[in-house]
Amino acid sequence: MKVILLMAITLDGRTGKNAMHLVDWTDLEDKKFFVQITKKAGVIIMGSKTFDTLGAALPGRKNIIMTQNHKDRAGTDNLVFTDQKPQELLEQLKKEGFTQVILAGGPTINTLFAREKLIDEIIVTVSPLIFGYGTSLFSEKIAVEMELKDLQQRGKDLVAITYAVKNITHD
Ligand SMILES: NC(=O)c1ccc[n+]([C@@H]2O[C@H](COP(=O)([O-])OP(=O)(O)OC[C@H]3O[C@@H](n4cnc5c(N)ncnc54)[C@H](OP(=O)(O)O)[C@@H]3O)[C@@H](O)[C@H]2O)c1
Known part of the structure; x- marks a missing residue:
């Protein structure tokens, strides 16, 4: 199961101005x-x-929502609330026939997967903005070594960068 972390960032690497943004x-x-x-x-x-x-x-895709309160939230076939551990969740999705999954944030959930070294690829879309402060890809001290796989300009101002993950460590 290939896990692709996909996040929008600013030129200064921010994913939002704060956790509510x-x-x-x-x-x-x-x-x-x-x-x-x-x-x-x-x-x-x-x-x-x-x-x-x-x-x-989001329509046309299976939406898996990580929450500790999954019992209180009603799902459907395409909307699943879960507190499964990342590894168990990925094994289950593999059994369902998926070969890749998009991990789409926020920083807290990205960190859960990074701590288990379960991210294979990181795609960031860089918007032509600088916030000067704010949140990042991860909510804890995660260090990642990568190699560049692809670089694309999309539209006039957006750059999508794809990196293959070589190693993930955390404090
Ligand atoms: N720039 C981007 O591309 C991008 C992408 C996504 C999000 N964002 C931004 O990121 C912000 C939200 O990020 P966030 O880090 O604060 O929150 P988050 O990662 O979206 O969600 C955190 C929630 O995940 C649940 N959770 C945490 N640990 C868990 C575990 N071990 N098992 C199951 N569930 C667990 C908890 O939900 P419960 O409280 O329900 O238990 C927790 O409140 C928003 O402002 C959003 O706009 C930006």
Whole structure:
């Protein structure tokens, strides 16, 4: 099971101004890229805070929402609330026939997977913005070594960078 971490960042590497900041600062090209890559994978994993900013499941894909309160939240076939451990969750998705999954934030959930060394690829879409402060890809001290796999300009201002992960460590 290939796990692809996909996040929108600013030129200074910020994923938001704070933990409540909606991802409403990316342009149409970023949204189109997000839809394309998540539909191709067929399944997306995100944290409950990120899901709450969206308000509803993304159509045409299986949405897995990580939460400790899964018993209180009603799902459907395409919307699953779970507190499964990352490894167990990936094994289950593999049994269901998925071969890749998009891990789509936020930083807390990204960190859960990074701590288990379960991220194979990182794709960042860089918007032409600098926040000067804010959140990052991970919520803890995670260090990642990577190699460049692909670099694409999308639209006028967006750059999508794909890195293969070589090693992940944490303090
Ligand atoms: N730039 C981007 O591309 C991008 C992408 C995604 C999100 N974001 C931004 O990131 C922010 C949210 O990120 P965040 O890090 O605060 O939250 P998050 O990762 O979206 O969700 C955190 C939640 O995950 C659940 N959780 C934590 N540990 C868990 C575990 N071991 N097992 C099961 N569930 C667990 C908890 O939910 P419960 O409280 O329900 O238990 C926790 O509150 C938002 O502002 C969003 O806009 C940016």
